[in-house]
Amino acid sequence: MANEKAAQCYQRQDYIQAASLYTELLGILPREAVSSSDHYVINSLLNRSSCYVKLKEFEKVVADCNEVIALDRLNDKAYRRAIKALCNLQQFTEALEVSLKWLTVDPQSETARKENERLTIIVQALELQRQQDEEDDDEIMVMSQHDDVTMTSQTDKEKNQSKQQQRSPPESVFISPLASTSLIQHNQDSDENEEDTKINNDESPSKVWKFRAAPRGLIAEEYSLCDRMVKDGHCKQGLICINAHSEEELTEWRERFEEKRDTNERMDRVSGSLYADELYEKWTSANDGDKDKIMVDRLAGVKVHIGADLKVTVSHKRHVREWTFTITSKDSLHRATLLDDTSRENFHIFNITTGPKKNQKLLKMPRGGLQEWDNPDIAPRINLECVYRIKVQFHTDVYGTFRQFLVLDFGKEPVIYQEMCVNNSPWAEVEKLTNDLNVLEKSRWDMTRIQVIPFGNTGQGQNELTLKDHDLSKRYTIPSVENLIHPSVMDSSYTLENYKDRMHSLLYIEEVEQSNSVSRYNVKANLQLADKFLLMPSNNSTAKFAQNGELFARLKLDCDISEDTMHGRLILQNVTSVLLAPVLKKQRDSPPEQVYEAIVEDKGKDFIMLRLSSDCVKDLDWQLNTDVHVQVQFTLNRLGHCEMHKALDLLKHFEWLFPKITQQPSSIPWTPKKQWSGPNLKSNLNAKQRESVVAMTTGHDVILPPILVIGPFGTGKTHTLAQAVKMIVKQDNTRILICTHSNSAADLYITEYLHPWIEQGHYEVEPLRVYYTNRWVQTVHEDVRKYCLIDDNFKFFYPTKTDILNHRVIVCTLSTSRHLYNLGLDEDCFSHILLDEAAQALECEAIMPLVLAGPNTRLVMAGDHMQVTLADHPCKILLCENYRSHKAILDYTSEVWHTVLLHLTPISAMYCGGCFNSCILQFF
Secondary structure: OOHHHHHHHHHOOOOOHHHHHHHHHOOOOOOOOOOOOOOHHHHHHHHHHHHHHHHOOHHHHHHHHHHHHHHHOOOHHHHHHHHHHHHOOOHHHHHHHHHHHHHOOOOOOOHHHHHHHHHHHHHHHHHHHHHHHHHOOOOOOOOHHHHHHHHOOOHHHHHHHHHHHHHHOOHOOOOOOOOOOOOOOOOOOOOOOHHHHOOOOOOOOOOOOOOOOOOOOEEEEEEEOOOHHHHOOOOOOOOOOOOEHHHHHHHHHHHHHHHHHHHHHHHHOOOOOHHHHEEEHHHHOOOOHHHHHHEEEEOOEEEEEOOOOOOEEOOOOOOOEEEEEEEOOOOOEEEEEEEOOOOOEEEEEEEEOOOOOOOEEOOOOOOOOOEEEEEEOOOOOOOOOEEEEEEEEEEEEOOOOEEEEEEEEEEOOOEEEEEEEEOOOOOOHHHHHHHHHHEEOOOOOOOOOOOOOOOOOOOOHHHHHHHHHHHHHHHHOOOOOOOOHHHHHHOOOOOOOEEEEEHHHHHHHHHHHHHHHHHHOOOEEEEEEEEEOOOOOOOOOEEOOOOOOOEEEEEEEEOOOOOOOOOHHHHHHHEEEEEEEEEOOOOOOOOEEEEEEEEEEEOOEEEEEEEEEEHHHHHHHOOOEEEEEEEEEEEEHHHHHHHHHHHHHHOOOOOOOOHHHHHOOOOOOOOOOHHOOOOOOOOOHHHHHHHHHHHHHHHOOOOOOEEEEEOOOOOOOHHHHHHHHHHOOOOOOOEEEEEEEHHHHHHHHHHHHHHHHHHHOOOHOEEEOOOOOOOOOOOOOOOHHHOEOOOOOOEOOOOOOHHHHOEEEEEEEEHHHHHHHHHHOOOOOOOEEEOHHHHHHOOOHHHHHHHOOOOOEEEEEOOOHHHHOOOOOOOOOEEEEOOOOHHHHHHHHHHHHHOOOEEEEEOOOOOOHHOOOOEEEEEE
């Protein structure tokens, strides 16, 4: 009855009486354990808050909405009403916090996202206004511009108006809390000819530049036209192209260079070189110990105050931001410049005031700002402090990470620099890490208060392996925080002495970061229980069947998972088990008392298949072909990191990582006979592929550093290594270890090369394929299984020393090579170790097979040199001919990534219609 009376009062617009009745009703309703079927408390609170809205009692509105949110954290109406009330109270920062909380608990809410974006803009605008108000409070008066740049005939009345305009910004400068732009440029002059006034107030105006700025590091004579623009009328590199896109732009670049050079000469700078280029080149070429003599982030006698954070993260594609640098010093500031050429289009100096603290002079800026400012009024050192206020503005229309350095030069070294960084990323990327997995950000379960029921044995014959893995994990336990970072991490470069300690420390840091990433996320989802499922992918539609009271559970994901996303890599690479517990109504958001370990059995495009233990199924009374609602936490598999730690400790010959190139031949032994003749060389190898084979088959009496076979995709790197294997096994006392980054790449050597050769009678290349023992045999290609070790229970097992010595070719992945460590193999057991797709592997992962290398082992690494930073190396061979791609694909990738010039040579009619070409890539 009270509820009906309150509603009638509200309809009669008697809001005071309605609010009173709702208050009486709330006094008799329980406030705890609100069930899903009883929403009287929530509805009464919302109705009373609606009365307070009409009465404009916004503090009470906020209090009621907060109480609703505490009871129902997904109540959209409460969030909306609280934000509206806070905005009416002018408490925009608090409103922004409410929107963030709303977006956190309901990341799919479009309304929450829009509110958050709107309030972010408002808070940014208010912060800018606050900074400007602080400048007024400091009583830093900006002198009227008539003293330096306006006509001397200006009347007293006009002078007063000018001063009044400076004290009170025009309406166009006022920043409304509901403005739709992020920031508004301060003191934007309405003078149409503002860009014609030089920053040094010289009487002769500078030119208005029409085109983009010229690239740094070049002189006027080195500027040139873009060949692609001249030939095709467009350039795929756009604004980052270092060549001019028209004759007019080229002419302007040269004019700008000459004007800058004249300015530098007047300022007693070095003729013909830009200041920023000179400084950057000097700093980058200096030794590490001398860099602080050139640039530092602070300097005695100079105070730099910044009114906002220099490093920010935003989520608006179009964004404007500014920083105000207040510099106080008794020395005159000679120059201010933006150093980084990469982001020059995004950062500008657009406002400068100079002079004593209470008598500042505003310098006029060209429209669009400057990259560099020279002080025309350099005064000798005096006892009075001089204040410079420099405003730097950032703007962007695209997502990305933008960095810039403001350099302050006081006429001597070192100069001061201040680094600005804007990380602009869309909400979509954050949501992809959350929405795709129905993520709820909550604290990680406290395992000291929760009973964990382990899965138990993972299968017959696996106990010994599990114990070994457990011992390995205990050996490389993550150290405490204070001992986590070894001092070598701070060294400027890798050396033979610091490499091991440094890599150990970096591996621990990486594991901590991955653990934090995993531990931040929980998943609530429905599990579909089944007793069998088809493996994905599968060559023969193989099914798995649950046994001994176990069940399978299908965890459905809202979106596809792949290696290209953060959460995809997290699940596909680092998670092999999960902890789960049923969601109980009585527990709501409280942690469970008992959780069960489940094994990740398979991973599909949009699902994960779990194997549930018999204890889990029995204790929870879960039935076949039913759905259960559970909370799941993914756990990080530490084994991969521990394996890398072990490889670092077992590696004996660090000269493989730090080869003494100067003591070795600078070129590969080469003879025309080896290049073009011989029955063992396949006739379809091109010249560079033949050169690679010659290098790999060169006798061990010739000392060579690691051989690098490099080239873009489709140039036949794997084909070349396979042909070399065929040659090497014909030599005496040779044994080859082929390691790849993935199982599919390893199987390719067998299915495409070794198995066909064996069928042709070349039995000397019969390989031993070493597979991880937990891999299900049925998922492996039948031709590959012929060369694997499989026991009577149809499971893979690891080889013995005898197995290795009975074969000339061993094929495995980089990580699986660790299972050969403890076989007692001689140091020179492998005459050759070939690492394919080495550029895709982690550094410590690529080190694993090197534990098996001796001082005379021939080491070969193949990969795409554009996937890593490749140092200068005398023993590298670049494969140049592409056999796999269409011309249009090659044109684009070569131009953008590999910087190559294409010469097309048509091949015979092996391809339909001559649509494909063999493209010879000649690198500059």
